[in-house]
Amino acid sequence: MKNRITTLFNIRYPIIQAGMIWCSGWELASAVSNAGGLGLIGAGSMQPEVLQQHIRKCKAATDKPFGVNVPLLYFQTDEVIEILVNEKVPVVFTSAGNPAKYTAYLKSKGIKVVHVIANLKFALKAVEAGVDAIVAEGFEAGGHNGIEETTTMTLIPMIREMVHIPLIAAGGIASGEQMLAAFALGADGVQIGSLFASSIESSAHLAFNQAIVEAGDGSTSLMLKKVVPVRLLKNPFFTKVQKAEQSGATVDELKELLGKGRAKKGMFEGDLVEGELEIGQAASIIHEMKPVQEIFNTLISGYLKARRNQLPEFD
């Protein structure tokens, strides 16, 4: 099977693992690439020298293409970009910032560039910046999110209508059925976060893995809309933020409450009480921690079964 995404990245399946802070180091990224998808190292939670080590370990663990996700809202992005160029990382995903900043430079070095957006305005900006593909991420996705709150079901057709470069759907995808739905909506590939965050190879703390597997209907909510919208798993820290927001806390008060290192504390150190736990709505259909290869097998067989059985033909 070949399509625009498998051809662009030279991979077997049009399945990309989201570059998530505290979950996606070299072990997860290389496992995904070895299984035939595109693994991404999440640079957002790494100091530049740590990132460099992860890239080198990833190269040692796979001879398949992989990438790095760089959230442009963090510091040291110039330094990070230089590392990616020097290490000849084949693919870079940028997010949470201006796609015009590094796209031309990275492409001049032979690197494929993809930008993550959550609305039409930024999709058009990314196309103008010359990216090779776009990730359109719906409201149901975990972590940082758009202010328009447009869901995957609406976002993908809306972007597809106006954007003709390869399009990757993200948000709410954790099964073969949801993957099939993303293609039906007009996507050329899918980006999957929560499901890989829950995997054996995820660098998340086991307590966080467990919390993902136990999450159900209504277990997450989009919070901190005044600061930067982020979808969180409901826990005691979440409740504190919610109370502060409901009583009209200012941006500064919310930032004070958030403090430093909350995400690390929650997702990497496993503090389910005081930590910030970023996860998507799709956690509600994840019931088991699995190795990446098994996740791929389930995704592909679920996709094929749904494609065969669930789509009525009309006369």
Next chain:
Amino acid sequence: MKNRITTLFNIRYPIIQAGMIWCSGWELASAVSNAGGLGLIGAGSMQPEVLQQHIRKCKAATDKPFGVNVPLLYFQTDEVIEILVNEKVPVVFTSAGNPAKYTAYLKSKGIKVVHVIANLKFALKAVEAGVDAIVAEGFEAGGHNGIEETTTMTLIPMIREMVHIPLIAAGGIASGEQMLAAFALGADGVQIGSLFASSIESSAHLAFNQAIVEAGDGSTSLMLKKVVPVRLLKNPFFTKVQKAEQSGATVDELKELLGKGRAKKGMFEGDLVEGELEIGQAASIIHEMKPVQEIFNTLISGYLKARRNQLPEFD
């Protein structure tokens, strides 16, 4: 083409028109039924005697099955239910209330009963009450909405996993591609609101039709979460509500601001400044007012085209 939904309602296509206040009278419902779907009269904005007239006119305008949607949060539901039974309405959709209240009674009169839910808890309650099918409505839907904010992409597989009776997906469906996605997710049928609200046969005021057609990315938002969550088109009235909410208005203050007759003023009388305009995110991909028959043609041809071309086969 036959599936569980076409068989249940004895219709040609598994496409149900949402019973919307101020938009779906007998003209819309009969047009949808004549086109091969299931048209619903929206009882929520009708006095009992007005509803009775609409049912009679609908019967005169079509010999196909049709239904009535009854939001259980309104008054006079006992009286409304008696009219449905006396008029031998073939299908009743109930929403916004307890499915146990009327299901057994309606079924004892030979009426098919469907209940609308937005979370797993109420889906299971509806099954227990003995309904014939469930509508699962995602966060992107217009009008009243669930507090969990679960999107269609996540909600349908989550409900499908636990519920084995026929399942109808709602929220974010306004094209053949989105319809195909809903089937991929595990739905047996779709319920479509915004697209039919924008149709020629809709009883919405022309100014509201026009506003739907002009809506784009980020044009709607889920508001009034403290009272009852409702997705609204952004207009000056919306801004008033938003400001009140951001400054911490109480439930009573919000109810006072809402007042009486806001929805009628907006959707039926066309006051785009002071009226409440209920519409879904899918409005962003609706660009033209069309007659119902043309909407059906476009839905079916879009579905078949997407089914043929957009779903890669994997090896």
